Amino acid sequence: MTTTLRPEALHVPESGLATEARAATVVWQREMIRFVKDRSRILSSLAQPLLFLFVLGTGLGSLLNSSAGGSVGFTTFLFPGVMAISVLFTAAFAGISIVWDREFGFLREMLVAPVSTASILVGKALGGATVATLQCLVLLALAGLVGVPYDPLMLLAMIGLIFLMGFMITSLGLVLAARVRQVQSAMPLVQLVITPLMFLSGALFPLSGLPTWLAVLTHVNPMTYAVEPLRSVVFDHLDVDAATRARFDPGIVWGTWPVPVGVQILITLACCVLLLALAVWRFRRTE
Amino acid sequence: MDAPAVAVRGLVKRYGNVEAVRGIDLEVARGETFGFLGPNGAGKSTTINILCTLVEPTEGHAEVVGLDVVRDRAAVRRRIGLVFQDPTLDAPMSGEQNLRFHQELYGVDRRRAPARREEVLRMVGLWERRGDEVRTYSGGMRRRLEIARGLLHSPQVLFLDEPTIGLDPQTRGTIWDYVAELHRNDRDLGREEITVFVTTHYMDEAEHCDRIAIMNEGRIVALDTPDALKAQVGADRVTITTDDDEAAQRTLRTELGLDPAVREGAVTIAVPDGAGFVPRLFDRLGAHGVAIRSVTVTRPSLDDVFLAHTGTTIRDAEAGPSMHPTAMRMRR
Numbered sequence: 001m002t003t004t005l006r007p008e009a010l011h012v013p014e015s016g017l018a019t020e021a022r023a024a025t026v027v028w029q030r031e032m033i034r035f036v037k038d039r040s041r042i043l044s045s046l047a048q049p050l051l052f053l054f055v056l057g058t059g060l061g062s063l064l065n066s067s068a069g070g071s072v073g074f075t076t077f078l079f080p081g082v083m084a085i086s087v088l089f090t091a092a093f094a095g096i097s098i099v100w101d102r103e104f105g106f107l108r109e110m111l112v113a114p115v116s117t118a119s120i121l122v123g124k125a126l127g128g129a130t131v132a133t134l135q136c137l138v139l140l141a142l143a144g145l146v147g148v149p150y151d152p153l154m155l156l157a158m159i160g161l162i163f164l165m166g167f168m169i170t171s172l173g174l175v176l177a178a179r180v181r182q183v184q185s186a187m188p189l190v191q192l193v194i195t196p197l198m199f200l201s202g203a204l205f206p207l208s209g210l211p212t213w214l215a216v217l218t219h220v221n222p223m224t225y226a227v228e229p230l231r232s233v234v235f236d237h238l239d240v241d242a243a244t245r246a247r248f249d250p251g252i253v254w255g256t257w258p259v260p261v262g263v264q265i266l267i268t269l270a271c272c273v274l275l276l277a278l279a280v281w282r283f284r285r286t287e
Numbered sequence: 288m289d290a291p292a293v294a295v296r297g298l299v300k301r302y303g304n305v306e307a308v309r310g311i312d313l314e315v316a317r318g319e320t321f322g323f324l325g326p327n328g329a330g331k332s333t334t335i336n337i338l339c340t341l342v343e344p345t346e347g348h349a350e351v352v353g354l355d356v357v358r359d360r361a362a363v364r365r366r367i368g369l370v371f372q373d374p375t376l377d378a379p380m381s382g383e384q385n386l387r388f389h390q391e392l393y394g395v396d397r398r399r400a401p402a403r404r405e406e407v408l409r410m411v412g413l414w415e416r417r418g419d420e421v422r423t424y425s426g427g428m429r430r431r432l433e434i435a436r437g438l439l440h441s442p443q444v445l446f447l448d449e450p451t452i453g454l455d456p457q458t459r460g461t462i463w464d465y466v467a468e469l470h471r472n473d474r475d476l477g478r479e480e481i482t483v484f485v486t487t488h489y490m491d492e493a494e495h496c497d498r499i500a501i502m503n504e505g506r507i508v509a510l511d512t513p514d515a516l517k518a519q520v521g522a523d524r525v526t527i528t529t530d531d532d533e534a535a536q537r538t539l540r541t542e543l544g545l546d547p548a549v550r551e552g553a554v555t556i557a558v559p560d561g562a563g564f565v566p567r568l569f570d571r572l573g574a575h576g577v578a579i580r581s582v583t584v585t586r587p588s589l590d591d592v593f594l595a596h597t598g599t600t601i602r603d604a605e606a607g608p609s610m611h612p613t614a615m616r617m618r619r
């Protein structure tokens with residue numbers, strides 16, 4: 001056999017932005033391959049948000065409806081929150097899944113390549129964000145059932161915000177995964193971190209009239225700043241009076257300063273960068 | 288003149304108070320197949336991991352094709368192919384997807400990537416199974432796929448850490464055939480031959496190497512060609528059974544000036560070239576009317592070499608207390 005097993009022309013190029021981008025892209029592609037293959041996961045991870053939305057939402061809604069006014073039901077309020085919960089679990093799982101990559105050795109294949117750890121983790125975070133967004137598309141399709149209009153601009157804005165949130169939470173998952181050696185401890189760790197983030201984010205109740213301790217906790221939770229823009233976008237496209245909006249979507253108020261949505265998004269962006277940088281740092285040190 | 292494929296000076300690696308590598312010096316020429324032999328916990332993987340830039344040395348200096356493994360990490364990585372002791376494949380992806388992933392990660396030229404994948408897949412006999420998920424591959428197939436992957440980006444040095452562990456003898460042989468084929472291929476094309484740096488603890492496999500280093504407890508205790516190492520520990524042994532051991536012994540002593548030993552109904556003679564000695568043996572004994580019933584020529588094995596240098600056989604060493612927790616975990 002005289003095939004050219006080692007042609008000299010096929011040497012590996014020097015590092016550069018293009019090489020790094022290719023590495024990140026292929027890591028992202030792998031996440032997509034896994035997502036498509038794992039159909040059972042897609043279905044099972046939809047169950048939880050649907051339960052939240054229609055069971056918890058309807059149940060608690062019946063309690064509130066008598067006093068709440070207008071066309072806005074509790075399920076409408078809950079809609080963006082449930083979206084956030086879905087992202088939280090999907091993305092955190094996507095991030096922590098790197099523990100399995102380590103267990104099965106594939107992380108090594110990725111980390112010995114002549115590209116930076118950052119590119120690998122960016123690929124992972126983009127993958128987690130994409131998977132979380134794709135999951136949410138199914139939920140978004142149900143918007144009409146809870147009185148949210150199918151406004152193209154609103155849907156686009158929501159998709160963008162969901163993607164950003166997904167990136168942030170996947171990065172958080174990566175930070176957590178950096179030191180986890182045992183797959184058995186991965187899921188409990190995720191639960192331990194994700195559950196408080198969920199409850200303290202304003203996903204399940206409006207952030208107004210809270211006792212100080214709870215208000216402080218919600219304000220230091222980065223998830224809060226990712227959830228509120230989502231709700232704000234939804235309410236921008238609802239036909240509600242100011243009082244109802246103030247009741248269901250009071251926004252985030254630091255002392256007396258209502259934090260603008262733009263600032264909230266900036267905070268989320270900053271969290272994305274910080275968490276990813278932290279993950280890179282931790283992976284460089286441990287691997 | 289090119290820098291050597293691997294050059295190591297005073298290399299030390301400590302993990303806490305475990306001294307995995309205790310000061311080794313080593314030089315591997317380009318195109319060489321170099322074997323690293325030693326029992327569990329000897330420090331083989333640690334040394335390979337340092338050379339592959341995965342682990343930083345505590346002390347000392349290591350270069351691969353003239354590049355420092357600490358300072359020029361990325362440059363070293365671009366020039367080496369790796370097959371680790373533990374598997375590093377993605378089971379849910381197909382064989383070909385695993386290879387494509389690797390090419391993208393290493394930035395291999397896209398136009399030539401598919402052809403290259405086909406070449407390496409055909410070489411290891413996995414072309415037909417390329418579309419199947421790695422999950423469905425046998426252990427031997429996975430190992431072959433990893434070797435194919437290690438070659439994808441045309442490395443100058445290929446590191447194989449126990450490539451044949453857990454494989455049946457036939458598959459083990461196949462893997463060594465690939466190594467031979469790589470060299471032959473480079474020679475045919477008049478190119479610099481690939482350097483193969485391989486660890487193993489199968490003594491018989493070390494025979495495939497141009498040179499071997501025997502490592503024990505973090506040190507290199509012997510380094511030479513397999514034949515030279517065996518010659519160092521002694522001569523070949525020729526064992527014969529005859530009609531009349533007494534007569535045979537007498538003849539060998541008087542006629543050939545040898546010092547045979549009779550044990551368990553067999554006569555054993557130590558000679559430098561056992562195979563070459565057999566015709567003479569028949570001739571002489573025949574002349575004195577001694578009929579030979581059987582002849583066995585035993586060359587000194589690398590087991591003997593290992594025994595001579597470490598005071599234990601590799602099997603004892605493996606079963607002994609050096610079966611450290613890391614090794615157990617890795618072998619699970």
Ligand SMILES: Nc1ncnc2c1ncn2[C@@H]1O[C@H](COP(=O)(O)OP(=O)(O)OP(=O)(O)O)[C@@H](O)[C@H]1O
Pocket residue numbers: 302305306307325326327328329330331332333334372488611612613614
């Ligand atoms: N990450 C680590 N942390 C602590 N100790 C380690 C680590 N890696 C290796 N060691 C120790 O270093 C020594 C050498 O291990 P190494 O894996 O290099 O041996 P080896 O020759 O490859 O053995 P094997 O044949 O079992 O693969 C062992 O005592 C091992 O416990």
Ligand SMILES: [Mg+2]
Pocket residue numbers: 331332333372448449
């Ligand atoms: Mg080893």
